[in-house]
Amino acid sequence: MVAIINTGHSLRGIFNYNEKKVRSGQAECIGQGNYPADIEKMGPEMKLRRLTKQAELNQNVTRNSVHISLNFDTSETHISKEKLMAIADTYMEGIGFAKQPYLVYQHHDSGHPHIHIVSVKIGPDGKRIDMQNIGRNQSETARKEIEKSFGLVVAGDHHDRERYELSPIDSAVVKYGTRDTKRALSAVLRQVLPHYQYGSLAELNAVLNLYNVSATQGSEDSRIFRHNGIVYQVNGEDKKPVGVAVKASSFFMKPTMKYLARRFEEGRVSRTVHSKRIKNALDVQLLTPGTTNFPKMVASLKALGITVVERRNASGLLYGITYVDHTSKCVFNGSALGKKYSAKAIVQRCGEEAEMTGNRTLSRATAHGSKSTTPEGEKLKNQKESVPVAATIGPRIPPADLKILDALIDPEYDSEYLPRELKGRKKKKKKRGGMDGN
Known part of the structure; x- marks a missing residue:
């Protein structure tokens, strides 16, 4: 089992994402936790109201929604709804969310069995639940215990995890359709923006580009740049944006510049x-x-x-x-x-x-505009100029040994050291009971 945890600004957006899957026949709401009625007796409004009421207990928390997916091995298609609910309940208890309201959805739109859990990070007392490092700590512990107690396929090694890792977007498939483009972009943004630690837009793009995605504000005279906006696009084979640009505000997680500015600030500190x-x-x-x-x-x-x-x-x-x-x-x-x-x-x-x-060399003779009398003389001169001075004296030392030698002879500096000339003279103490006056 592989667990993926995401947080977001829009509780309604996460809820509507899963309910839309239900209406299209691609998912089913199979259970709930800490609701006043059984799932069969509740409509969409009642489901959402329970979550929003608890979120309103602390309106200072902007990222108040929690969206978790529990992914199972492709061979585990036989897991019953009752067992899936038992797994979800055990997992929520393991990460400290046992008293939180949550909804559990079973999705049928992927090649592997998986469930989605929707909840809030505001406790019944109105306090924000700290989720720092929850993925690598509480979630990992809960995952391993569930695999053992429920007899699931172990997904602890790198080979199994690769099946759920992101793969680059195929620009040839999505660049022609707005809907497909947005869905593909959203999948990458959900996995990169909240989880990686970066300190600038350039550093963020270094990660996004690995998945054929780029974030841009346009040129300085563009309307997007003037209004501090940002758009996301799929990259083509030449690594340049192609197809439709999607505004940050149109994604449910709202990855706007305001959101990114906060992530930049947090990333510079947490990544150190x-x-x-x-x-x-x-x-x-x-x-x-x-x-x-x-x-x-x-x-x-x-x-x-x-x-x-x-x-x-x-x-x-x-x-x-x-x-x-x-x-x-x-x-x-x-x-x-x-x-x-x-x-x-x-x-x-x-x-x-x-x-x-760019694998080009430039000799001093060329740089100063001097000319050689013959091609052979020019070639010999360039060869001499391109050889480092250190390499012409004594036997050649391998680069690895040079680095070790540098480390051995590199002087150490003591911050408390002062040259003798800068040290003040010490005052001599007078001896008591001297010969003067006695």
Whole structure:
């Protein structure tokens, strides 16, 4: 079983999403928790009113809705409604939502069995329920206990989880239809926006682009930019937006610039503790023999769950790097990690300065406009100019050993050290009972 938790601003929107599935025959409301009547005796208005009444106990909480999906293995089509309800009740108790009102919907519109749970994050006492890290803590514990007690297929390993992970949007399928485009965009936004930690629109786009989605405010003179709006589009094969642009306000989760500004602020703080994982991974790869090569380093990081997003201009010049850590769900621009993790520094540490100039080299002779008398002389001169000075003195030292040598001879600075010249003279203490006057 795989559990996915989302929160949102619109309780009515989440409720209507599931009820619309019911009306179209793609879902069924199979039960409830903490409602005054059985599900068969309640209409849509009564279902929604119970949720909104509790949400109104604390109107200061803007993201008051909770939308959970519990996904089962494709072989588990035999699970009865009674068992699904028992699983839902056990799960809600496991994450601390046993006393919350909730509705359970069984969906039939996917290749695997799954249920959706709609609830609120405002308690009966009007206090906001803290959901920080609930996915990796309470939810994981509840999931494992349910798999064991209900005899479900274990989905704890990476192979099983891949079935429920996002895949890039096929632009050829959705770019011609507004409805399909919006549905595809919404699926990506629900999984990326609330769960990844990012500090800017560029960092957010580094993640969205992996799924062929982009968020844009348009040019500075556009109406969208002037009104601080934002739209989402599907990217084509050339990584440029195609098809219909969908306004943020038209999605039920309302991923507007106001929402993103808050996420940027939260992300800059919450992601800090995870920066060390990326730094350590980079440092280890750059010190490992055989991987001090930019393409190999990128491949090695990908195996660790870290995607390196390269930014190049039209001529192929690499001018920026963004790191997307899918394990900690954190995104860092290279400069945000520190100068030594920027694009220029990383490529230089890999010993591939030519990568920064689109695999083009420029000799000093060419730069200063000097001419060689013969092609052979020009070739020899360029070869001499392109060899680093350090490499012409003594035996050649491998790049990995040079890095270790640098670490050994790098001086340490003591913040408490002062040169002798800057130290004040100590005053001599007078000795009591001296010879003067006695």
